[in-house]
Amino acid sequence: MRVCVTGAAGQIGYALLPHICSGRTFGPSTKIILHLLDIPRAQQALMGVKMELEDCGFDLLEEVVVTSDANVAFTGIDACIMLGAFPRGPGMERKDLLAKNCNIFKEQGRLLNEVASKNVKVVVVGNPANTNALVAQQCAPSIPKENFTALTxxxxxxxxxxxxxxxxxxxxxxxxxxxxxxxxxxxxxxxxxxxxxxxxxxxxxxxxxxxxxxxxxxxxxxxxxxxxxxxxxxxxxxxxxxxxxxxxxxxxxxxxxxxxxxxxxxxxxxxxxxxxxxxxxxxxxxxxxxxxxxxxxxxxxxxxxxxxxxxxxxKQERDTALAFLNKDADTIARSKL
The missing domain is CATH 3.90.110.10 (Lactate dehydrogenase/glycoside hydrolase, family 4, C-terminal)
Structure with a gap:
């Protein structure tokens, strides 16, 4: 399996990767190719994570791809674990958080649609997880809707x-x-x-x-x-x-x-x-x-x-997120006139 983890340099990614590479997650005989995605400033830390994975000597781990390019990270993947999301900051209202994440998951949904396996299984962890999953789903029409889930x-x-x-x-x-x-x-x-x-x-x-x-x-x-x-x-x-x-x-x-x-x-x-x-x-x-x-x-x-x-x-979160998506679509349409 090709498995992508976004936000992979963070705490959760560091704790999760041994589960995946030891066979606990996808089964004890499933070979794994990891695609680790994080933002450019996290690449040095991500390389350190790759080095540790190599040093663990996991029998099931065949390859580790480290990148800040989502197009590379999503290409050909069978599973996508989406840890990365824009965090809620001091004084930030929920609608502001939704707006920030809407942009992230719209783009990632589009890329999944274009380059991932057409049966890719997606779980969104980054909050607001349910609505982030919905946004990605809406932007990936060629992937079955039921393949987008959120972690509870x-x-x-x-x-x-x-x-x-x-x-x-x-x-x-x-x-x-x-x-x-x-x-x-x-x-x-x-x-x-x-x-x-x-x-x-x-x-x-x-x-x-x-x-x-x-x-x-x-x-x-x-x-x-x-x-x-x-x-x-x-x-x-x-x-x-x-x-x-x-x-x-x-x-x-x-x-x-x-x-x-x-x-x-x-x-x-x-x-x-x-x-x-x-x-x-x-x-x-x-x-x-x-x-x-x-x-x-x-x-x-x-x-x-x-x-x-x-x-x-x-429902309120969905309506807010879809309003942002529709607004972006209208802006793009006007720019082409």
Whole structure:
């Protein structure tokens, strides 16, 4: 596989690359050619990353391409992990962040459309991840729309871990957690359909944790704010857990989730009343390189409210981003008159 990582010189890239090169992400027999993309001023650091990859002696790693040219980075790739995005600065409003990133992901979507494999699998990590993925998708009409996704697996892993720690069980004992919606503070971590393996067999999480106040309050806030809490504690972002989540996301998508329900932000097909086309996080099962949205889960009144709130935020983001795209298109059209 040819695998591109954008923003590869950063903390998350540094933590992610060993997952990819050791076979954890795409399988233990899949040879890897890495395309590492970052901005010109990061090229020296990126060369250092390449040197370390060489020194690791990964059996699966066949070649490392280091570049600041997205055209080179995207040529012929089978998977694209988009870490790079314009960061939110002090005093920057969300619409300003969307405008900056709209330009980046419009161009990168265009290049993916032109030079990447026509079945390239894309996961966007750089925030606002869901809407950045939508922008790239809109600018890559020859690539299947379902091939553009955004990362909510980190939130999924956090939710699963919080329940496991509260019940003093391994994280693997908790199943069917769901992250609905946007990778933002409106996301809805939902365990209303989750089960936990106990000595008495599998039981619903709500039956074991008989505390709706916790499940509808503290639990949700902890998951929503976990990233900020880690930054406050270590003064750096959650690179280790983000890298693990990216690896989980791509592994399950490409290799399969082995029947497990996981969370991915994917184009909505209208399931659960979510507006079609939004990149929205759903519960999915993955097999044979494809994902399928899990159907017929119970949605109570509380869940409906939370799911609609995060959908409405995504609709606002989409409308703002598409307005920027349409404005750029109008400007280009006028310049040709």
């Amino acid at each position: 697996r980190l939130d999924h892993n956090r939710a699963q871990s919080q329940i496991a720690m509260r019940l003093k069980v391994p994280s693997s004992a908790v199943e069917n957690c769901t992250i609905w919606g946007n990778h933002s503070s409106t996301q809805y971590p939902d365990v209303s359909n989750s089960v936990v393996a106990t000595a008495q067999g599998k039981q619903k999480v709500g039956d074991v944790i008989q505390n709706p106040g916790y499940l509808h309050g503290e639990f949700i806030k902890v998951v929503q704010q976990r990233g900020a809490a880690i930054i406050n504690a270590r003064k750096l972002s959650s690179a280790m857990s983000a890298a693990k989540a990216i690896s989980d996301h791509m592994h399950d998508w490409v290799v399969g989730s082995n029947g497990k329900t996981v969370s991915m932000a994917v184009p909505s097909d209208g399931s659960y009343g979510i507006e079609k086309g939004l990149i929205y996080s759903f519960p999915v099962v993955c097999s044979a390189g494809k994902y399928t949205i899990v159907q017929n889960l119970k949605v109570d009144q509380f869940s409906r409210k939370m799911m609609d709130e995060t959908m409405n935020e995504l």
